[in-house]
Each structure stands twice: as C-alpha cells, then as structure tokens.
Amino acid sequence: xxxxxxxxxxxxxxxxxxxxxxxxxxxxxxxxxxxxxxxxxxxxxxxxxxxxxxxxxxxxxxxxxxxxxxxxxxxxxxxxxxxxxxxxxxxxxxxxxxxxxxxxxxxxxxxxxxxxxxxxxxxxxxxxxxxxxxxxxxxxxxxxxxxxxxxxxxxxxxxxxxxxxxxxxxxxxxxxxxxxxxxxxxxxxxxxxxxxxxxxxxxxxxxxxxxxxxxxxxxxxxxxxxxxxxxxxxxxxxxxxxxxxxxxxxxxxxxxxxxxxxxxxxxxxxxxxxxxxxxxxxxxxxxxxxxxxxxxxxxxxxxxxxxxxxxxxxxxxxxxxxxxxxxxxxxxxxxxxxxxxxxxxxxxxxxxxxxxxxxxxxxxxxxxxxxxxxxxxxxxxxxxxxxxxxxxxxxxxxxxxxxxxxxxxxxxxxxxxxxxxxxxxxxxxxxxxxxxxxxxxxxxxxxxxxxxxxxxxxxxxxxxxxxxxxxxxxxxxxxxxxxxxxxxxxxxxx
Numbered sequence: 001x002x003x004x005x006x007x008x009x010x011x012x013x014x015x016x017x018x019x020x021x022x023x024x025x026x027x028x029x030x031x032x033x034x035x036x037x038x039x040x041x042x043x044x045x046x047x048x049x050x051x052x053x054x055x056x057x058x059x060x061x062x063x064x065x066x067x068x069x070x071x072x073x074x075x076x077x078x079x080x081x082x083x084x085x086x087x088x089x090x091x092x093x094x095x096x097x098x099x100x101x102x103x104x105x106x107x108x109x110x111x112x113x114x115x116x117x118x119x120x121x122x123x124x125x126x127x128x129x130x131x132x133x134x135x136x137x138x139x140x141x142x143x144x145x146x147x148x149x150x151x152x153x154x155x156x157x158x159x160x161x162x163x164x165x166x167x168x169x170x171x172x173x174x175x176x177x178x179x180x181x182x183x184x185x186x187x188x189x190x191x192x193x194x195x196x197x198x199x200x201x202x203x204x205x206x207x208x209x210x211x212x213x214x215x216x217x218x219x220x221x222x223x224x225x226x227x228x229x230x231x232x233x234x235x236x237x238x239x240x241x242x243x244x245x246x247x248x249x250x251x252x253x254x255x256x257x258x259x260x261x262x263x264x265x266x267x268x269x270x271x272x273x274x275x276x277x278x279x280x281x282x283x284x285x286x287x288x289x290x291x292x293x294x295x296x297x298x299x300x301x302x303x304x305x306x307x308x309x310x311x312x313x314x315x316x317x318x319x320x321x322x323x324x325x326x327x328x329x330x331x332x333x334x335x336x337x338x339x340x341x342x343x344x345x346x347x348x349x350x351x352x353x354x355x356x357x358x359x360x361x362x363x364x365x366x367x368x369x370x371x372x373x374x375x376x377x378x379x380x381x382x383x384x385x386x387x388x389x390x391x392x393x394x395x396x397x398x399x400x401x402x403x404x405x406x407x408x409x410x411x412x413x414x415x416x417x418x419x420x421x422x423x424x425x426x427x428x429x430x431x432x433x434x435x436x437x438x439x440x441x442x443x444x445x446x447x448x449x450x451x452x453x454x455x456x457x458x459x460x461x462x463x464x465x466x467x468x469x470x471x472x473x474x475x476x477x478x479x480x481x482x483x484x485x486x487x488x489x490x491x492x493x494x
Contacts, residue, residue, distance in 0.1 A: 011139045014104055018137065023101060025137035030112035033059040037082035039117065040125060048119040058127060060085065061112040061135060063164065064105060065142075074102070075126070078113065079164075086126040087113050094129055101134070108138035156481050156489055175294055176471045176483060180247060182290055183267060183467075190282075192243040192269055197232035199225065199249070205449065206230030208387070208441045209252040212262075225251035230388065230462065231449045233270050234417060237460050238452045245269035247467065258479040259409055262488050265467040274461040276400045276416045280377050283404060283412055283463065284311045287375075287470070294474045302407050302476050309375060315402075317380040318364055326367035333360065353437065357382025357397070372405035381415075387427045387443050389415035406473060414463030421453035 018025045034042075039058050043051065062080035073090040091099040105111065112135050115127035143165045155162040155169075162169050184194065202221070204211035206228030214223050229246050236244050247267045254260060271278070291298055291309050298309040316324065319333050332338040336356045343350055343359055346366050350359050360382055368378075380398040383391055389399035401415035418424050428445045435442035471483040481487040 007141050008139055011106060011137065014106070015137050015139070017104070018101070018134065021101070023134060025134060027133065027135050030061055030133055030135055031059065032061045032080075032112070035082035036060055036062065036078060036080050036085035039085055039127070040083065043117050043125055046117070046119075046125075048123070051118050054117055057114060057116050057130070059112065059114045060087075060127065061110065063110050063138075064107050067105075067107060069103070072099075078111070086120070086124055087115065087129055087132075088118075088120075088126050089113075089129045089132055094132055098132060102132055105134060106138060106141070108140070108142045109134060110136035110138070153489075156487055157492065159485055172475050172477065172483065173485060175475050179290055179294060179471055179474060180265075180467065182293055183286070184247065186286055186289055187245045187267075187269060190243075192245045192271075193241055195233070195236060195241070195244050195246055196248070197226075197229045197236075197246060201226050203444050203446045203449075205443060205446045206232075206388070207250075207252075208385070208443060210254060210440050212251050212253045227252050228266070228464065229268050230464070231446055233268055234457060234460065234462065235449065235452045237270050237272055238455055238457050242272040242458075243270070256488060256490075258481070259469070261468065261480050261484055264480070264484075266464050267467055268462065268464045270417070270460055270462040272458045272460045274459075276379075276402055276414050276461050279414045279461045279463050280315070280402055283414070283465070284313055284375075290470070290474060300474070300476075302473060303478065305373065307374065307407060307473070313375040313377060313404075315377045315379060318360060318378055318382070318398075319380070321368045321372075321376075321378055322360070322364055324368075325371050326363065339363075355382075355384045357384030361385050369405060369410070370408045373407055375404065375406045377402045377404055386415065387431050388418055388424075390418045391423070409469060410466070411469050411473070412463055412465045414461065417457065417460040417462055419453060419457035419460065421450050424453055425450050 015025045039060065046054070060078060060080065062078040064076050065079045065084065066077040068075045072092070073088065076087045076089065078085050078087050089099070089102055094102065112133045113127060113129050114131045115129040118126060118128050120126055143161060155166075188194065200214065200216075200223040202223060204224040204227055206226070207230065209227040211224040211227050214225065215221070216223055228250055229248065233244055233246060245267060246269075247265065249263055250266050251263050254262060256262065288298055288309055288311060291300060300307050300309065319330060322328060322333060323330050328342055332342050339356055339359055340350055343363050346363065348359075348362055348366070350362070364378075372378075379402045380392070380395075381389070381401045381403070383389070383397055383399050386399040386401055389401045392398050392400055399415060401413075403410050403414075404412040418427070428443060428450070431443040432445055435444070468480050468483050471477070472480060475483065477483050
C-alpha cells in the first residue's frame with residue numbers, strides 16, 4: 001500500500017508539472033481518424049518496401065500498455081477499443097520539446113498520435129509518430145504487465161481494469177453483445193414485436209421468487225422490482241399483439257452463486273395460437289442458430305466436455321427422468337408415501353404439508369438436473385408448482401410445460417399458458433394459502449391480470465430464456481459473474 005501511495009504521489013506531481021509547463025493533462029479535442037485495427041487491416045499485406053514511400057497518415061488514440069526506451073527514441077504499445085498497434089516515437093520526428101514531455105508519460109496514460117505506417121526490422125507494422133499528445137494522465141498504475149489482472153475478486157469489482165488488462169474478457173463481452181443482437185434479429189425475422197414492460201410492479205408476479213421491495217414516495221405505496229415480465233406480456237397478447245418478446249432485466253432477492261445473480265437478463269416471448277411443443281422446436285432452432293454463428297459448430301466444448309447441440313434433443317417427462325437417473329420405479333413416484341420415503345433416502349426432509357408435486361421437483365433437482373449435460377427437454381411438470389401453466393387435457397395433475405437443461409443447469413422454461421380466468425383465480429388463491437403458511441416465494445393475487453383473462457387470452461405459449469446462462473454456454477464460461485459486466489458482490493469490507 002505504501003508503494004502504491006508513492007506512485008500515486010509521483011503521478012500527481014507529474015500532473016502539476018505538466019500544468020506548470022502549459023500542458024493540459026486531461027485535454028480534449030483530439031479526434032482519431034482510425035482505430036488501430038483499421039490501420040492494421042489496411043496495411044496487413046504491405047511489406048517494408050511497399051510502405052517505404054507510403055504517404056498515408058493516421059490519427060489514433062489509446063492507452064499506453066508498454067514502452068521500450070532507447071534514449072532518443074522509444075516504442076510504445078497503444079491499445080484502443082479495437083486492439084493494439086506499435087508506435088515509434090523519435091526526438092527528431094516530434095521535436096525536442098514534445099519528446100521531453102513524452103519521456104514523462106507513464107504506462108496507463110492515454111495519448112493521441114499522428115503518424116505514417118512502416119515496418120520494423122522484425123516486420124512489425126508500426127506508426128512513425130509525427131506528433132504525440134497527452135490526453136489523459138493516469139494516476140494509478142495498471143496491473144503488473146507480465147501477469148496481467150488475475151485476481152478474480154479484483155476482476156469483478158474493478159471490471160474496468162479487467163477489460164484493460166485482459167483482451168479475452170473484452171472479446172467475451174463482444175460475443176455477449178453479438179448473441180443478444182442475433183437473438184433480437186431472429187425474433188424479429190420470425191414476426192415477433194419487441195416491447196418494453198414495467199420494471200416496477202404493484203404486484204410481484206410472473207414467477208415463484210422472492211422480490212426486492214421499493215417505495216414510491218409520491219404514490220405512498222410499495223412497489224416490487226420485477227421478478228418476471230410474464231403477466232404484462234400476456235396482457236399484450238390479450239390486447240392483440242400475437243407475437244411479442246422482451247430482452248431485459250429481472251430481479252430476484254435470492255442467493256448468489258456461479259449460476260445466480262440477483263439482477264439478471266432474460267428474454268421472454270409469447271406466441272398466440274401455439275403450444276409448448278411448438279416452442280420446443282423453436283428453441284432448438286434458435287439456439288442452434290446462435291451456436292453456428294458464435295461457435296461455428298453445433299458440437300461445442302464446455303468445461304472440457306463436449307456438448308452436442310445437433311437436433312433433435314432428448315425429451316423426457318419429469319417422472320421418466322427420475323426413473324432413468326434416480327434408480328427408482330415409476331410405482332414409487334406415483335405413490336405419495338413411497339415418494340416421501342424415497343426422498344428421505346436422498347437426504348431430503350420434506351415438510352408434512354408438502355404436496356407430492358413439490359416433492360417430485362425437489363427430488364428431480366437432486367437426482368436428475370446435474371446429470372443433464374446434453375440438451376434435454378423435461379416435460380409434464382406438476383400442476384402444484386406451475387401456477388400460470390395450462391393443465392394437460394388428459395392428466396390435470398400435470399401441466400403443458402417444459403424446461404430445457406444443458407450442462408446440468410436450467411436454460412429455459414416454457415409452457416402453454418393458462419387462459420381460463422376461473423382456474424387462474426383458484427390457483428392464485430391456492431398460492432395465497434401457501435404464502436400465509438410461510439412460503440415467501442408463493443405467487444400473489446393479481447386481480448387485474450385475472451380481469452385481463454376474462455376479456456380473453458387466445459391459446460398461447462410462452463417462454464423465458466436465461467440470457468446470462470446462454471452466454472455462459474456459448475463462451476465456455478464457468479461462472480455467471482464472468483458474463484455480467486458488473487455482477488453483484490458482497491461488500492468489500494465483509
């Protein structure tokens with residue numbers, strides 16, 4: 001810390017010295033003509049002889065990432081948002097006064113350079129500076145140049161340093177942006193309208209999760225940061241938008257882990273006159289489209305293991321998957337008492353009031369979910385845990401719903417929507433009973449949503465896809481914090 005304070009003091013002294021010499025250490029007005037990558041591309045095929053008489057001149061700006069001094073000249077590595085380019089700064093080219101100031105520049109400073117391209121004796125494309133100007137004086141040193149920024153905690157807390165020091169991190173977030181743009185384009189090309197719905201809700205709804213609570217002073221009422229946009233998007237389908245989607249943030253007041261961040265990005269979309277089975281086909285199509293573009297293949301690597309996204313993907317009912325992976329007979333799952341005994345052998349301690357549907361879901365989480373490495377659709381979820389899903393016509397104990405699992409984690413959740421307002425009201429009332437019994441994640445009553453259903457929601461299927469987890473998959477990232485620019489962290493003082 002003392003060493004850091006000394007460096008900070010030295011650099012602040014340089015700021016004062018520059019100002020005393022009439023140089024603004026935080027100058028404005030320099031306009032780059034090109035990015036470094038553009039210069040590199042323009043002259044990628046030009047050898048030293050070709051560049052010898054090149055009359056082109058480029059203005060570039062960026063951060064000094066490295067420098068080598070040779071008395072009357074120096075090489076610096078200039079980094080901008082597109083990449084790096086070597087700059088040759090010589091006293092006889094820029095003038096003695098400017099060169100004298102340049103010698104006081106530090107690694108981390110941001111500069112503007114104008115110069116002509118040439119190749120060094122080692123054939124590296126460079127710019128020969130005809131002028132160089134300090135644009136921003138850095139007061140803190142960058143991470144040690146040979147090792148970069150490797151401390152995970154610092155990388156997440158100071159993402160700006162992570163992006164400066166680690167080119168692969170920049171590339172990851174460029175891929176994230178491309179993934180979202182590809183999703184948006186694919187949805188629009190398939191007739192979906194992009195919409196925006198409220199982020200603050202008077203009723204926490206659309207999912208079973210604990211919300212964040214805020215307060216509106218003027219209205220004198222509590223509001224909830226949304227846990228899902230579902231109920232508003234379905235209101236739009238009632239209003240006549242047959243295909244809608246939204247890519248935006250959800251907020252859930254839950255734990256933090258390598259898979260969970262309390263603020264996360266989802267895409268939800270709804271299609272009238274479709275079923276959950278139609279959405280299974282569409283989900284395969286969408287994710288394969290993304291993988292082909294981002295990864296170049298439907299066989300990708302995640303954590304050193306292959307994931308084969310080639311369709312068709314496996315489809316199993318919830319109970320079938322437990323039988324397959326849990327070494328148990330279907331008869332056990334169909335008998336509530338035997339199911340409870342089986343759950344206890346897994347280490348679960350089910351409450352005496354827990355229904356068989358919720359218990360099946362907890363068993364699934366233990367014995368099945370971690371084993372679903374290859375893409376698998378799980379269907380026929382219990383009605384008990386699906387308050388917004390349409391009951392199956394042949395078996396009302398289950399709903400027309402699927403969840404998609406890849407690499408042992410849930411990636412998407414979809415169902416044919418419940419559009420019977422009487423059934424919906426009854427399920428909301430049942431959820432209120434569970435909330436009164438202590439379930440903090442139970443769904444609240446949304447009377448206006450029931451009223452919307454009374455005007456008529458056409459047969460509709462809807463789906464939510466976790467964008468952060470999808471980016472994790474397509475970039476081979478182990479933690480959700482790696483794909484969120486500013487993940488939520490504990491206080492640095494904890």
